[in-house]
Structure formats: C-alpha cells, structure tokens
Amino acid sequence: MAMKSKMALYPGCSLEGSASGFWESLEGVLGALDVPCETLRDWSCCGATSAHALDKDLHLALNLRNLTLVQEQGYEEVMAPCAACYHRLASAAHELNGDAVLRDRINQAAGLQYGGEVVVRNVLDFLFNDVGVERIAKRVTAPLAGLKAACYYGCLNTRVPRMDCFDDREYPMSMDHIVGALGVEALDWSYKTDCCGASLFLTAESASSRLVSKILRDAEAQGADCIVVACPMCHNNLDTKQAEIRAEHGIGRAIPIVFVTQLMGLAYGLGERELKLAHSFVPFQFAGK
Amino acid sequence: MAVERNENPCLCYQCAKCSTGCPVSEEMDLLPHQIIHLLALGMEEKALRSKTIWMCAGCYTCAVRCPNDIDITSVMDDLRGKAAAAGVECPCPQVLKFHQNFIRDFARRGRVHEARMMGEYNMRIGKPFQNASLGPKMLLKGRLHLLPPKAIRGFKRWMKKLWR
Numbered sequence: 156m157a158m159k160s161k162m163a164l165y166p167g168c169s170l171e172g173s174a175s176g177f178w179e180s181l182e183g184v185l186g187a188l189d190v191p192c193e194t195l196r197d198w199s200c201c202g203a204t205s206a207h208a209l210d211k212d213l214h215l216a217l218n219l220r221n222l223t224l225v226q227e228q229g230y231e232e233v234m235a236p237c238a239a240c241y242h243r244l245a246s247a248a249h250e251l252n253g254d255a256v257l258r259d260r261i262n263q264a265a266g267l268q269y270g271g272e273v274v275v276r277n278v279l280d281f282l283f284n285d286v287g288v289e290r291i292a293k294r295v296t297a298p299l300a301g302l303k304a305a306c307y308y309g310c311l312n313t314r315v316p317r318m319d320c321f322d323d324r325e326y327p328m329s330m331d332h333i334v335g336a337l338g339v340e341a342l343d344w345s346y347k348t349d350c351c352g353a354s355l356f357l358t359a360e361s362a363s364s365r366l367v368s369k370i371l372r373d374a375e376a377q378g379a380d381c382i383v384v385a386c387p388m389c390h391n392n393l394d395t396k397q398a399e400i401r402a403e404h405g406i407g408r409a410i411p412i413v414f415v416t417q418l419m420g421l422a423y424g425l426g427e428r429e430l431k432l433a434h435s436f437v438p439f440q441f442a443g444k
Numbered sequence: 445m446a447v448e449r450n451e452n453p454c455l456c457y458q459c460a461k462c463s464t465g466c467p468v469s470e471e472m473d474l475l476p477h478q479i480i481h482l483l484a485l486g487m488e489e490k491a492l493r494s495k496t497i498w499m500c501a502g503c504y505t506c507a508v509r510c511p512n513d514i515d516i517t518s519v520m521d522d523l524r525g526k527a528a529a530a531g532v533e534c535p536c537p538q539v540l541k542f543h544q545n546f547i548r549d550f551a552r553r554g555r556v557h558e559a560r561m562m563g564e565y566n567m568r569i570g571k572p573f574q575n576a577s578l579g580p581k582m583l584l585k586g587r588l589h590l591l592p593p594k595a596i597r598g599f600k601r602w603m604k605k606l607w608r
Contacts, residue, residue: 200555211518
C-alpha cells in the first residue's frame with residue numbers, strides 16, 4: 156500500500172554534514188518500507204539554537220521561508236528528522252499558522268507569502284503513527300534480539316511549547332516501540348528526556364559534560380548496550396567526547412550512540428557502510444546474541 | 445528587527461517548578477523563577493545583566509512544565525536578544541560569540557558550513573586549539589567537509605534585510 160506523497164523531507168545542515176548517517180539511514184529505511192520520500196528544494200538553515208537565542212523575528216522569518224517553499228512545491232506536510240530543525244519549524248508553524256497578524260508581519264518583513272497551512276511532522280511521530288509498528292516489524296529480516304537499548308529522546312522532540320505532542324512529553328514511548336519492533340529490548344530508564352547541553356557543548360564545556368555524564372551513567376547502570384537517538388546534536392554530544400567525559404566522571408563502560416534509523420537499517424539487512432555506522436567515535440557492533 | 449515579549453511574568457506565583465527542573469540551574473547566578481520575579485517587579489535591567497540568560501540551554505523543560513503556561517525558555521530568548529541589542533556587558537561572551545558566529549555562517553550561503561563555523565568560533569573566542577583533536581578526527585571519518593555547501597540563490601541578499 157503505497158502512500159501518496161504529500162510530505163516533503165527537510166534534511167537540515169547537520170544531516171548534510173556531521174550527521175549524514177542519520178540522513179542516509181533514513182533514506183534507506185524509507186526505501187525499504189516503500190514510503191515515497193521527496194526532498195524539499197532550496198531549503199535553508201532553520202536558525203538552530205542561535206537565531207531564536209538572539210532574535211525571535213529572525214527565527215520566525217527563517218522558518219517562514221522554508222514553510223513557504225513547502226507550500227510552493229505543493230506539499231501539505233514537511234518532516235524534519237533533526238530534532239532541532241523539527242522544533243524550530245514546528246514552533247514557528249504553530250505560531251504563524253495560528254496568528255494571522257503575526258504571519259502578515261513576518262511575511263512582509265521576509266517579502267514572502269506564506270498562507271499558514273503547512274503541518275510539520277516529527278520523524279518518531281511519522282514512523283510510529285503513520286508507518287506503524289506492525290509494518291516496521293514486518294520488514295525485519297535480521298532481528299536485533301538480545302540487544303538492550305536506552306531510547307534517548309532529548310529535549311526537542313517532545314517539547315514544543317503549547318503544541319499538542321505526539322507522545323508523552325516526560326516519558327515518551329514511541330521510539331521504544333519502534334526499536335521493540337526490531338527485536339530490541341527497550342529499557343526503562345530515567346534520562347529519556349534530560350538535556351545533553353546542546354550548544355553548551357562548545358560554549359560551556361564543563362556544564363555540558365556534567366549533563367552528558369548523568370545520561371551515560373544511568374544508561375550504563377540499566378545495562379544498555381547502546382543509546383538510541385533521533386537528534387544529531389544529542390548524537391554529537393554523547394558520542395564525540397565520550398572517552399574524555401567517561402574518564403572525567405568515572406564511567407566504566409563505553410556506550411555506543413546510534414540513530415534510530417541506523418538500528419532499523421541493520422534489522423532490515425542494509426549494509427553498515429550505507430548506514431555509516433563507522434561515523435561514530437564509539438564503535439557499535441551487533442553480531443547477534 | 446523589533447523584539448516583543450508575549451509572555452506575562454505577572455502570571456507567575458513563584459512555585460519554582462522551573463528552577464527545580466532546570467538542568468543547568470547550578471551554572472546560574474539567578475534561578476529561572478527569580479528572573480520571572482524580577483520581570484514582574486519591573487526590574488528587567490538586573491535580569492539583562494545576569495549569567496542565567498546566557499547559560500540557559502534552551503531545553504524547554506521549564507516552558508512545558510510551568511503551571512501558569514509561561515514559556516520561560518522564550519522569555520530567556522527575549523532577554524538575551526534585548527541584552528545583546530542594547531550592548532549590555534555579557535558575562536558569558538563565548539555564548540554570545542557562538543550565536544553571532546553561527547548566524548554569520550549560514551547568512552553567507554543559506555546553510556551552515558560546519559567546519560568553518562567551528563574554526564571561526566574558536567578564533568573569535570581566542571582559543572584556536574579548543575577541541576583541536578575533534579576536527580581532524582571528524583574530517584577523517586567524513587563527518588566534516590572542507591568545502592562549503594552549495595549557496596542558495598538569493599539567500600545572502602534576503603538575509604541582509606533581516607539581520608544587520
């Protein structure tokens with residue numbers, strides 16, 4: 156049952172660069188599931204943590220530009236796999252769609268004509284609610300039985316203020332169910348939605364490494380073989396300096412960080428090269444148990 | 445561009461739920477509920493000089509938990525923007541420089557060139573060798589590109605209308 160493509164994909168800057176493994180694995184997985192995916196043309200940066208940090212109107216204008224492209228290119232929905240892009244697009248759309256006066260003002264400043272109707276989708280929401288666990292499970296050719304995973308949602312997947320969330324904000328389960336469909340044992344743990352520090356990783360290193368250490372420590376204590384993420388910033392912060400952070404905070408065991416779509420790809424028999432598993436600093440290997 | 449505040453600090457009844465759930469409260473000089481209290485009392489200047497607005501990680505925990513529906517994270521954004529625009533001395537210059545540098549980076553082409561963004565940020569904060577081992581390792585793994593992304597036609601000019 157092929158779905159009609161009313162949705163465009165918005166890759167975002169990280170998924171074209173440091174988190175290309177997230178993008179490639181997502182494309183591979185959507186292909187394996189026969190979900191049509193088209194990429195938005197001419198998209199620009201969502202502003203990430205920086206635009207809204209200094210100028211709210213700039214944040215709105217940047218996202219209005221991308222929402223206008225979605226509208227002009229004939230899509231009803233846009234899916235941003237990156238949690239930060241998702242949060243920026245979704246929060247801007249929530250405000251712009253619901254407030255004609257604000258929309259007019261930003262349209263005027265940006266010289267654009269956004270009509271206020273685009274729906275922004277989250278990748279976990281789409282996989283869990285649109286594709287569904289049954290269909291995800293059905294495609295599995297290499298079950299990941301025996302693998303214990305801590306699903307880490309971070310901040311930005313479930314915390315768009317004032318907008319209905321597709322999952323529980325404090326203890327979400329969509330990713331747990333997705334990896335469960337692959338044969339993975341999703342663990343109960345306490346840091347699912349705790350912050351990794353985001354850009355404090357570069358600006359206030361000690362604060363960020365303290366936050367990362369708490370996440371790693373609990374995942375280790377629960378016996379996780381890996382931490383599963385759906386955000387390039389979470390992936391970067393938990394992975395790239397993990398060895399230093401573990402040494403500093405006395406955490407014994409290395410814990411690989413994988414994107415949820417990389418795990419799906421593995422269970423679908425896609426190659427490790429295609430999934431770019433070797434991009435991570437902490438090596439992840441699953442030989443089957 | 446003009447910054448307006450849409451949040452009403454007078455709705456706050458000082459339950460401090462924002463501060464107890466804040467992951468970076470120990471880095472702050474004033475706690476989030478104290479910032480909101482200052483605003484309710486009309487003492488914005490003190491909030492603008494605080495370290496708090498720069499250490500906020502933007503995690504939105506406070507915003508979604510506030511029983512009075514104050515989007516505290518966005519209040520922090522507004523204060524930060526105001527402090528930067530007014531030239532208030534910044535107690536965490538690295539954070540301000542990071543955001544300014546990041547915006548400057550994607551303003552050129554419409555998309556971030558991660559390698560340049562990180563390199564330039566290090567230069568601007570006078571620590572050229574910060575995380576120096578990370579860059580080459582990421583390059584080797586193919587996670588950073590030396591060449592910039594393709595420029596989006598007309599973006600640079602469009603952006604000039606919005607950001608000085």
